[in-house]
Structure formats: C-alpha cells, structure tokens
Amino acid sequence: GQNIDQPTEMTxxxxxxxxxxxxxxxxxxxxxxxxxxxxxxAPTFLSYNVLDGLEEKGRFSSFLSRSKGYSYxxxxxxxxxxxxxxxxxxxxxxxxxxxxxxxxxxIKP
Amino acid sequence: GAVVSxxxxxxxxxSGTSVKIECRSxxxxxxxxxxxxxxxxxxxxxxxTSNEGSKATYEQGVEKDKFLINHASLTLSTxxxxxxxxxxxxxxxxxxxxxxxxxxxxxxxxRLTVL
Numbered sequence: 001g002q003n004i005d006q007p008t009e010m011t012x013x014x015x016x017x018x019x020x021x022x023x024x025x026x027x028x029x030x031x032x033x034x035x036x037x038x039x040x041x042a043p044t045f046l047s048y049n050v051l052d053g054l055e056e057k058g059r060f061s062s063f064l065s066r067s068k069g070y071s072y073x074x075x076x077x078x079x080x081x082x083x084x085x086x087x088x089x090x091x092x093x094x095x096x097x098x099x100x101x102x103x104x105x106x107i108k109p
Numbered sequence: 110g111a112v113v114s115x116x117x118x119x120x121x122x123x124s125g126t127s128v129k130i131e132c133r134s135x136x137x138x139x140x141x142x143x144x145x146x147x148x149x150x151x152x153x154x155x156x157x158t159s160n161e162g163s164k165a166t167y168e169q170g171v172e173k174d175k176f177l178i179n180h181a182s183l184t185l186s187t188x189x190x191x192x193x194x195x196x197x198x199x200x201x202x203x204x205x206x207x208x209x210x211x212x213x214x215x216x217x218x219x220r221l222t223v224l
Contacts, residue, residue: 035153037213042145042155089215096118096217097202 002026004100006088011106012078020073020086020103028093034062034073035087037102043087046073075105083107111137113205115216122193123224129189130219132203138183139205143213144176147200159186193223 003025012018024032031050035043049055049064049071061074075082088100112135122128132142141160145153157173159165159180167173177189186205190197200220204213 042143043153045150045152048150087215094118095220097215098217099215101214102212 002092002098004088004090004098006086006100006103008101009104009106011108012075014078014080014107014109016078017074017076018078018105020075020088020105022071022073022088022100024069024071024088024090024098024100026090026092026098029066030091030093030095032062032064032071032091033087033089033097034071035089037085037087039084046086078107080107080109111135111205111207111212111214113139113203113214113216115201115203115219117219118217119220119222121222121224124194125192127189127191128193128221129187130201130203130221132186132188132205132216134184134205134214137205137207137214139186140183140208141206142180142186143204143206144178144186144188145202145204147202147218153202156188190221193221195223197221198223 006022034046037043047062054063059076064071085102085104087102089097114133116131144156147153155168156171157165157167159178161180161183165178180186200218202218203216206213
C-alpha cells in the first residue's frame with residue numbers, strides 16, 4: 001500500500017536548527033511537497049522536490065532521495081512563528097496526493 | 110490512521126456541465142470538512158468549510174452558487190462545480206476533522222479538467 005511516515009511531534013529551541021524527516025512508499029512518484037499549517041489556517045506551500053538533492057529557500061531547505069524514498073525539511077534560525085504543523089505529501093503515478101499525518105513543531109524560547 | 114477518500118480521482122468534462130466530487134471519511138466521523146483548490150506549486154486555497162447538517166461557510170471570493178457544498182452526513186461531503194468553465198480546471202482537495210480534534214486528514218485530490 002501507499003504510505004507516508006513523519007514524526008508526530010518535535011520540539012526545538014528558538015534560534016536553533018530542526019530537521020523533519022519524511023519517508024514514503026507510493027505507486028510511482030511524481031514529486032514531494034512540504035506544507036506549513038498554522039492552527040485554523042490553510043496549508044501554505046513550502047517546497048516541491050522531484051529531483052534528488054537539496055533545494056534551499058531562505059531559512060527553509062528541502063531534500064529528496066528518490067532511491068531511498070526519503071525527504072526532509074530543514075528549518076534554520078528557528079523563530080517562534082515557525083511553531084506549526086508541517087505536512088509531507090507525495091504525488092503518486094496517478095498524480096494523487098498521499099499525505100503524511102503532519103509533524104507538530106513546538107518552538108521554545 | 111484516519112483515511113479520507115475522494116471520488117472521482119480525475120474528471121474531464123465539457124464546458125457548461127456540472128461535476129460532483131465526493132469526499133468521504135472512511136474510519137471516523139468528520140464533523141467538519143474543508144474544500145481546497147490547488148494551483149501548481151502553490152498553497153492550498155481554502156474555498157469553504159462545512160459542518161455536518163449546516164450550510165457551508167465560503168471564503169471571500171468563492172461563489173457559493175457555483176461551488177455547491179453539501180455535508181449531509183458525518184462521513185460524506187460533496188462539492189458540485191456547476192456550469193464548469195476551463196478556468197475551473199484545477200486540483201480540488203478535501204480534508205476532514207473529527208469533533209473537537211486538531212488534526213485534519215487530507216484526501217488524495219480530484220483533478221478536474223474542463224474542455
């Protein structure tokens with residue numbers, strides 16, 4: 001079956017770095033998304049990776065290894081506003097989204 | 110974990126026709142369901158929020174007469190795109206939330222193409 005795994009919750013300190021991992025098993029693969037979702041709000045697009053490697057966008061970077069079925073989202077210089085849920089979602093061969101359950105990131109001062 | 114399904118997965122229709130998309134929570138009761146629209150590599154745009162047994166709340170700019178939402182049961186919500194036009198072509202995603210829970214569970218999406 002198709003599956004996405006990511007940690008349920010992580011805690012980090014303001015100013016630090018945190019890496020949120022995501023592993024996936026899908027029927028075919030057409031890319032992987034990361035979204036940020038604050039409570040009560042719609043998910044915000046962070047990144048889309050379809051090729052292996054690291055893509056950097058300011059404080060956020062996303063990495064993909066297709067051979068390992070693995071991705072991570074790296075957040076640097078953490079700010080309190082980064083407290084949110086981070087959703088990993090993969091596109092399968094039919095371009096259907098397979099969603100992870102989300103990782104709740106708690107930032108402490 | 111909780112599963113949300115959508116049907117159909119993809120649909121192609123002619124301009125002027127109406128299309129119904131179903132969103133089902135398979136193993137939990139969804140008191141609230143959300144409908145989103147996604148354009149390529151962009152954030153999910155919330156279209157409306159529906160609570161079981163009551164009228165949907167639409168976001169600003171979303172035409173409620175064009176996008177009809179029915180949340181008739183605790184496991185099913187439907188979105189009907191009426192008189193579809195090519196600009197309605199998009200990826201429509203639903204999500205569902207259990208009563209008083211924080212977590213939303215997302216469906217796999219429905220790709221609509223209007224010719």
